Ligand SMILES: Cc1ncc(C[n+]2csc(CCOP(=O)(O)OP(=O)(O)O)c2C)c(N)n1
Ligand code: SF4
């Protein structure tokens with residue numbers, strides 16, 4: 001099986017963004033996932049987000065590990081470089097790439113197996129390092145690609161297609177990220193693009209690692225009665241704490257139609273995220289509150305969604321390392337090599 | 352055997368008692384007297400309390416290998432008295448702390464026993480346990496200065512340099528040196544028959560360890576991203592890189608860093624970071640040792656198959672498993688050459704000294720970029736952590752890094768279809784592109800099966816086309832890697848000695864000693880894998896081939912057979928794998944017993 005190229009049909013009526021590109025320009029090769037797979041909806045949301053933000057495709061880099069979810073980086077932005085690495089190790093590759101070229105937009109796509117099982121350590125340390133990137137976990141509670149084994153996010157009591165019940169407690173990436181000091185933590189649902197797209201856009205503008213856990217049902221192995229990562233369960237048990245509207249820089253700001261109070265969070269690049277409060281007193285800049293809210297929802301059998309926590313003042317990896325603004329990969333050799341005179345002066349110290 | 356400027360001595364102390372600075376003071380002083388010297392720190396995997404030994408070899412002829420026997424032992428560790436006394440050559444000397452009565456263990460026929468009350472002198476002259484313990488080392492340095500005729504004024508100047516900002520310590524150290532010096536001169540005939548005399552044989556040299564030199568090479572080569580996870584004996588490489596980067600890579604004006612060093616959560620991550628950075632266009636590296644190499648396997652295969660440059664320094668230590676972390680070995684040869692699952696082969700460079708660590712480090716970055724592949728630099732603990740006397744390092748300011756075939760925006764603007772893994776070039780290297788440069792250069796890196804365009808494939812022919820090119824590329828590299836070092840004996844030697852890495856020093860000394868016995872041998876030191884054609888030619892040209900290396904299983908010999916087809920049994924292994932640096936004696940014995948001497 002080889003990758004399937006989509007026919008390059010131009011739709012004259014398609015809208016263009018400020019770069020003159022249409023959403024189609026942000027698409028990739030044809031998906032080879034199962035029809036109805038949640039991951040394809042996330043791909044579509046990413047295409048829309050990138051297009052709306054008018055990110056030049058070649059200035060973005062798509063990073064992933066291994067799994068059905070990790071494959072999806074091929075299904076959007078064919079004019080971007082992509083790096084499908086090894087299982088669970090995307091965070092380190094993304095860290096290295098970002099270290100070398102800080103000027104690109106990094107989009108990491110991973111799965112719950114990739115990030116919460118084999119790659120849990122890498123995820124944790126990328127969060128601690130606060131690598132500037134959007135980090136999407138397409139969370140379906142199973143290993144889709146290896147045919148439906150439980151992953152580390154499967155809920156207790158959740159049953160596999162064969163009928164076995166999971167008895168081990170799940171790892172919730174949202175709680176984990178909050179605990180580890182992540183500076184952007186959100187959860188969405190692949191079936192709710194209206195909520196997901198603003199979250200993704202905010203994450204793409206965040207000055208640090210933006211973790212977005214997306215419940216993304218696996219229709220083949222985990223979309224049945226017993227699963228909390230199914231379409232039916234998620235639709236019924238999703239609780240949105242605050243609706244986020246992302247307003248990029250240099251765009252008209254419209255007050256969203258809502259009578260609830262609006263809280264504006266300024267992103268480092270000047271763009272803003274506007275939260276329409278749905279629940280009383282929810283403050284997306286309060287880590288403890290976010291944690292308590294997610295736990296409280298869990299206790300009620302609900303799934304907290306939305307942009308749960310944001311801190312735009314955290315230092316990202318480069319701020320900590322105090323690196324120059326120019327991408328390291330672009331520094332001229334002359335500025336890197338000390339030369340013979342310096343070497344000979346140094347040699348005196350070794351005498 | 353010993354004589355003026357030709358002897359060896361060692362200090363047997365307890366780890367964590369501060370003997371290291373006294374030992375390096377001694378070595379440094381000898382070096383500044385213009386006399387060739389090497390120091391080997393044979394230390395335990397422990398922070399405090401276990402036996403540690405520092406050996407200093409003085410050799411007017413410039414031999415730097417570990418000495419086979421020592422002329423004098425300073426025995427300051429009761430736990431190892433028996434062993435230390437036994438290591439003195441017949442007719443040699445033992446220096447012990449005579450604050451207490453002579454332990455029966457220290458008594459031995461045929462050697463001279465010298466006592467200096469180090470402990471008592473310290474108690475009388477210094478306050479507090481800490482000072483008394485630390486300065487005891489300086490007192491023995493003073494006694495040795497008298498016995499070996501070290502220039503005491505020179506030592507005084509060195510102390511002033513070292514403690515210029517700490518007058519109290521300067522006074523204490525000066526007193527301590529004098530205490531030992533005066534006591535030895537008052538009680539013994541100084542100097543001993545073997546001792547030092549000023550020479551002028553070190554002015555072109557420096558004293559440096561291999562990790563420092565390799566790090567310096569990385570700085571000069573233009574590496575900007577370093578990722579690592581601490582492990583002995585490789586840690587000091589990144590520490591040195593950090594130090595040099597602060598010195599040379601801080602942007603004037605802003606104080607910002609022209610480098611990024613990431614201490615990763617483990618070696619998998621360190622490898623991932625290095626590979627990610629290499630992909631994004633920076634020169635990147637990671638440094639580790641055996642256990643880390645094991646963890647990096649999957650990533651190494653990814654970089655090989657997706658053709659991403661990076662450099663991995665393996666400072667080998669004694670395996671298998673955790674092994675002996677502070678002992679040296681060359682036992683990662685096979686696991687580097689063929690690292691990772693599937694058909695993989697890698698360029699590996701084998702420096703023989705700190706000097707070569709510097710130059711081969713630069714070469715490694717060039718080769719990685721040129722062949723778009725991970726390149727290993729296989730150093731070891733002995734080279735990496737011990738102080739070696741080396742030629743001053745030199746740099747040619749006209750050097751430009753070989754970044755290999757990278758298409759820029761202009762190239763890409765005119766390209767019809769960029770196919771990442773396709774080339775018609777003879778070297779088998781396909782041009783690559785960097786992210787962020789041009790939309791036409793975009794491609795998808797995947798460790799899964801891919802065709803020459805970089806597209807996913809499960810088609811046999813399309814798959815094979817790519818891996819066959821990789822094989823061809825590797826074969827090309829054999830002509831570009833550093834060739835072996837050859838030293839020919841008298842014309843027509845039918846003995847050939849093959850060796851690798853830090854064994855050089857001992858093997859060259861052995862060859863000299865064999866010649867003195869009438870045994871003539873040619874020498875070839877492998878500097879890189881894959882092997883160029885000269886390697887097989889050397890093997891073919893010698894009736895009797897010895898392969899000297901520091902591992903149990905004759906890994907270099909295996910590699911030679913596997914890669915050149917030269918019959919395994921036609922090579923006699925000379926193996927030393929106990930974890931200590933190689934001595935010439937081992938090589939001399941192995942060769943001499945094998946070679947039938949034809950009477951002249
Ligand atoms: C080292 C390694 N072990 C095992 C595998 C096999 N494997 C491939 S994908 C996968 C699980 C993927 O699960 P997840 O990340 O949740 O992705 P999904 O397919 O569910 O989207 C496994 C175990 C592998 N590729 N590499
Ligand atoms: S197996 Fe599941 S996760 Fe994988 S493509 Fe099919 S539906 Fe999606």
Ligand SMILES: [Mg+2]
Nearest residue numbers: 111112113142
């Ligand atoms: Mg999954």
